[in-house]
Amino acid sequence: MLQNKLSFNQTAVSLEVIGLPDYSNNEKSDQISIISSWKLSIIDKPLIEGNFDHLSLIMTAFYSYTDYLINNQAGIYESKLIDIKAENSFTHIVLLKSSKPDVEPLTLKIGNSILSDIVNCFEQFNSSNKVRKVNINFSRTNQRKNYFDLTKKGKLFGVIMPPIISLFSLFIASSTLIYFYNMEEDKKNKALINTEIMRNSMKSIKTVL
């Protein structure tokens, strides 16, 4: 059976999807619901290809990473198949880890222009009526945590409140001990201790003499 082929192009990037329609769902012959393979071609870069699961993981990675960039967060995306991080404000490093054994990871350096081309290719693919939609799982995202970012109200509250609560609980616990403390008895005890000390010191002086 002949397979269908669809291409999505954006300037320097091309995404080619190969697959079959799902005839059990009464789909048209030019549709692709069962994706058997795909190829992502970037000018001057090695060809990236894989199966449907790989496409889903790669799309999730690019969508999540670009969402960090749009929200001005220092994003780093890490997963089993792909890592993306920023080298500087206009270069991004993509590390593709092969699922086949004994295959070295592939590192690609891409600029903002290629990054936006790739995302736009994926957007065209996802908005096409002729192909099966790919579910983007944003829960895989792995954001670099910035513990010292106190600009957000929630974070500031989270940092300040625990020590305040602990100090307050210590104060309440220690103030209850005041009820068990008897000032008069303490004074008597102190006087007794002082007379004992005096008596002992007199004894020691006498023995020395």
Added chain:
Amino acid sequence: MRKSFIKNNINIDEFEALIKLTVEMSKYLYPYIREILQSRENIDQNPNIWGDFKKRFLELIYERFNINSMKVKKILNPNNNDEILINSLLTLALCNSNRGFQKLRNTLLKI
């Protein structure tokens, strides 16, 4: 931030309409936006496009924005305005899709 003596507050409908307009403009202007971003990446080989864009952008800022505002001064600071311009252009380049409106709206609401 704008050079104006009247404080103009826009309502949510106007805000969303402006976002829709920006997204549609970014779809139309994508090839130009991409070219400017590429020029900044290869600044040694092709500095003219980035230089022209930056010059015109700063001219418009001086012309239409209140340059005494700290936020505007930050944009005009030559040491760090490249990053602000790159981020703005990249946001526009990444928002020229069907999901673009939602992406840009969420981003602006988080600021």
